Amino acid sequence: MNLQLRDKVVLITGGAKGIGGACARALSEEGATSVIVDRDAEAGEKLRQELLSAGARCLLVTADLTSPERCAQSVEYAMKEFGQLDALLNNAGVNDRIGLEHGSPEQYVGSLQRNLLHYYNMAHYALPHLKRSKGSIVNIASKTAITGQGGTSGYASSKGGHLPEPRLETDDHHIKDSSGQPDDWRR
């Protein structure tokens, strides 16, 4: 397949495994460069070695995205290494089951930190570079954004927050953006 991604640099949050890992592999097959940002150093290194062995360019940044500083650094490292950023794939997240009855105000905020806030932070720090490249932002959401799910208020609210998040602000900069719901394409 030629998706016209050759030599594009794509930063993938949560890119060490799961959906993010599959995206890194697919991007590499298309000739793109993956910047994997993930807190799982072991899985990230395993995938980095796999991609390098296949001849792809790849950078691994081990970081916990709940820290805004680490979000900023991840973008900085990508720019330092490759000098360009063509797409941001916001993907990292976890269904942490913080619900109304068995959660708490503090746990709810924690869930937003794990699932929502870094999507904004990454887009914020990547924006100047994406404006230059007329690049793309893709947010991985979930069907729970629309349907909700029992006992997962924090996660479902976060996923709802991904749907409109960049769209309102990127049109002026010719940045393409979209939010995907993997539940749909996994069926």
Ligand SMILES: NC(=O)c1ccc[n+]([C@@H]2O[C@H](COP(=O)([O-])OP(=O)(O)OC[C@H]3O[C@@H](n4cnc5c(N)ncnc54)[C@H](O)[C@@H]3O)[C@@H](O)[C@H]2O)c1
């Ligand atoms: N798997 C599904 O059926 C499904 C359904 C709907 C939505 N999603 C969404 O798709 C995305 C990926 O899900 P997945 O199933 O591939 O998950 P996964 O657990 O297989 O992989 C997620 C990766 O993100 C990393 N990660 C998570 N939080 C992080 C953080 N704070 N900092 C750094 N790295 C972090 C993990 O280490 C892991 O490598 C998530 O946003 C999830 O909400 C998944």
